[in-house]
Amino acid sequence: MKKRNLTILSIPICLAAASCMKPLNVVPVEFKSAQFVFSDSGRAELFINNAYTDLPADVSNSFNWLDGNAMLASATDEAMHVSTNKTVPSAAQRMSAGNWNPSNMKYWRAGDGAGEIGAWMKYGGYHGNRKANTAIKNLHLLPSTVTDRFRNRMMGEALFLRALHHWFLFQRWGGIPIVDRSFEASEDVLIPRNSVKSVVDFIVRDCDAAFALLPEEPYYEPNEVGRADRGSCLALKAKILLYAASPLYNRAGADSLTAYTTPVADRWAIAAQAAQDVVNLNWYTLYKPGANGQTNYSSFFNAWGAGTTNRELIFARLRTPNRDTENDNFPAGFTNARGGTCPSQDLVDAYEMADGTLFSWNNATHAAAPYANRDPRFYASIIYNGARYNRFAGQNNYTFQIFTGGVNASGNAKTETGYYLNKFMDYANVNPAQGNGNTYHNWVYFRYAEVLLNLAEAGNEAGGPSYVAASGGLTPVQALNLVRERAGMPTVETAMANRGVALNQTTLRDFIRNERRIELAFEDHRYFDVRRWMTIETLPKFIRGVEITRNGDGSFTYDPTVQVEQKLFDKKHYFFPIPQIEMNRNPQMRQNPDWQ
Template sequence: MKKNIGILISVIALSATTSCKKFLTQLPQDSVAPQTYYSTPEQLTAALAAAYSELGNTDEATYSRFLSLEANASNDEYYLRSSSSIAASVYNASPSYANFINCWNDLYTGIERANLLLENLDQSPVAQATKDEIRGETLFLRAYYHFILVSYWGDVPLKLKSTQGVTDVNFPRTPKKQVYAQIIKDMTTAEGLVNTSAVWNNNGRISKTGVEGVLSRVCLHAAGRLADASYYPQAATWAQKVISSGIHSLNTDYKQIFINESQDVEDIKECIWEVEFYRDVAGIYRNYERFGSTLGINNTNIDYGFMQGQYECLGTYYNLFGKGDLRRDWTITPFYYSGNDASKGTITTPAASTWGRYLAKWRRSYQNAAIINVKNVGPTNWPLLRYADVLLMAAEADNEVNGPTTNSINYVNLVRERAYGNVLIGRNVNSVTITNAGTGYTVAPTVTITGGGATKAATATTTLTSGKITAITITDPGAFYTSAPTVTITSANGVGSGGAATVTISSLTDADLLPAQYTSKAVFRQTIMDERSRELGGEGHRKLDLFRWGNFLSTVANLVTVIPVQAPNASASSTYGYTGRASAVQPYKNVSNRDTLFPIPVTEITLNPGIPFSAQNPGW
């Protein structure tokens, strides 16, 4: 924020109707004077692109890696594997930590660029309609950057005009209530100016429903962080606008959301707003991400998509998912690579190993072949707002105002029905009951499941003890059954007989909430909290959610007591190919009251007389 930023046109744009990704196709250009700039739609769009670009700054301090992973890590979902590191996610960094400094500076750089553009829009000879569109996006970006700042740092300087000179460096902290008020004001104005997603046909530029969805999030955060319930009706209204627009819907296949982001495929129905990272046909990155090579299944073979695998999930998070929830084995990988080398194939993780599995929502194996062998950087997009999030925010806000209602329960059920594959796989086999264990088997007999009208038959395997069948494990539940199928058990070598079993199939209502999960406002609130974690795990929301709900410290305190008891020991982890072990508890032991906010960077306190050392966040 101290820098005399000037006009930093770091990118060139094509036209006002191109996607945000197309903004980022040129190398940085020389600075130009404001008096001679802002004269054409192309110049205005380039200035707007410069404001957008801080979302994915290549210093990795925003959504390239820090805000996407580290800032949110060591919550009740996942933790940094190397607990001896100095990092925000280990809760042992200081105000001089580079990512705190760089993230703060990047966000204020985005604000500075937005202010410069806003201050020069009116004098531009460009058509008023074009200027209004750009004004809306710019106001939103300025507000969004302030929102991230107030979310992580609390009271922060509210900067509504550009730096006027090298002596213009006195910026005191503004009370967070005032910051939230300005964020909501700017975003509300933006909502009436920006285009719909159909105009852009991409999710890199903020759209009308994107603004509405983020406004719902801002109001929920304001309600929690300011302890002011008056924001809940606003949050409900903004979320309902997105739903009522009819523009968005859930992707029928949960995992496809993240495959699309790895493959750079637009999905404007589900993914309302993303940070779009870009690599051109010549292989040059204009802004790139590092989260894609940090978060995932550990793989040291560069030709198969190098992956550090730095983040592992807690067993308590694994156990949060119900039987049949397809999100679990996509978010938390059910396998690892033999010898940490993807070329050697996969090894299925034993069912008993619920701790230390990799967080792997994005997988490099789905990236373009020309990109996959680039070691550390990639073009995988980062989701900032998904439709599922909007449904859950609508349910949460409505519950806070009215308690459980038919609408809010249905919103959660929509998310859950997708999670259990209602549209994707319909009814499937969900249990097998042994009715006769048989006798005399020397080799595990085969299981054949037939009939029931399925479009894809279920499969299963048997386990023997002393010649008898003691377990039947479903290996594929099949798809679109209309009635219970028949099970036939056949000896694999002609020895043994008598085994028999029956199966039950799922119901399309199995995914829906049970009445016990919404008996009261408090009960339904906890249900929604859990559902947000299952649906949005690893997407950068959890820690900020815990902050706004006021239960971050109690959640961490509970994990400190649970992890040493339930986490596997080092030798067991080595057997399963993981490094998760009882030492995973260390980041959580480091947590203190100070950790509900980041520290004001030491550089800011040193150079900004408006924030003296006495104004540092408590405990830092």
């Protein structure tokens, strides 16, 4: 989808639906009226196009969106952020250290003209939501000559985008002010937060309404590919319901702004049915261009388009070719190296062996060759010592030397964990050292593999490994097996048998959570998953790296116990703090627990 920037009907807006003290009574003269915009189908469509440009992936062409060119993964146990600028910590480093609060946190790497802290609400927040509400209010002005399909599609997209912006806000803050209309200048915009239940219900309603309006078939026309469709609505609905059923939200003893306060077990069954509804569309399939599991997995993130070319994509930011993500995560040992997102030993150890058994440093065979015979997704995602590439950043037959004193373990950009990021990258065609080469980078908000993992989790929690949401539906094990088969991994049953572990609800829960960790690594899931599961308090306080020594005979000795970065967690970190500037502007705003 080509998205052309068109700034119209633009009014400053803050956290609580434009909770600024100043009245919203000035529209600059260079901006056009609603009548001018929506009475013309072409201009109306441009307005909707522009409404897509306030989502998180629009912070930057790079996937390193956070301040300091970091990924959110580096604020979790997935990775550590390494920067050539050692004097100014990135947002991920500040979050890891617990060095952030309502007054001092710059989150995104870009501002929005409302002060840097205002950018929290720009990308996946109230700026885009304002545009969606403006469209919803004024699409009735479309000329009578437009088709019903076009009119309904425009309204369906606007409703979906409104739901999506509320989702991103909910994911970070819990119960937030629901803004379901455009405010007039004379109205009181200092509105309070709504409960978790109210926000979840609102998002579900908008998804259902958008689904009913959007076309009954997938998009294939060039001007429609990349837009929100019925599958997008169902995927978002499934995700919000999965969160709603999770322990963080579906619990007693919490404030209604952060939880339901009355736990209901049936919420898992509702979430499972929502995920099964996506499957039942029969629009999607896992991306498998060939027989090689590693290549199938790695190539998905650089495969252009949707529809017939990449039917795993449900909703994504489709970008023209660039090399920004490669630039931000370029390994040491090359000109223009930056280090970037360096995977942790904790994540590396989570990748299974190729036969589905668990990796263990206590296994002498594993410890002697820790990178041999692992899950193919490990090789697609992690650059490790001894990793060899036929073509890497302009060099042929390149082998990484990340041992102490090795060329890739030296310099200002050297990894502190012993690993570099390979996922999302296309160093075969991109060379940041010389500043040439480009590739497609599609940031995925929803993809079919995630839907299958959502289905597996919700179904297992609802009734165990053999649960089905509806007649003919997938069991949790069947959903997992589809994801694993694409990667070239053995079935759940085989893996469990090889481990000598019985398959039941408890063991499958651990299996599912690790599968999410691997399949969705670095895709902004882990940070929120360990919170909604309420398992983050049990994770190690330091993430580990590996120290590798090359012996005289050419073999290597590995020490995987090196503590490289503390990951501080307080209970207040279950939710983001509401920026203090918003608290000051709106006396009805309540801060999240323990952030005062």
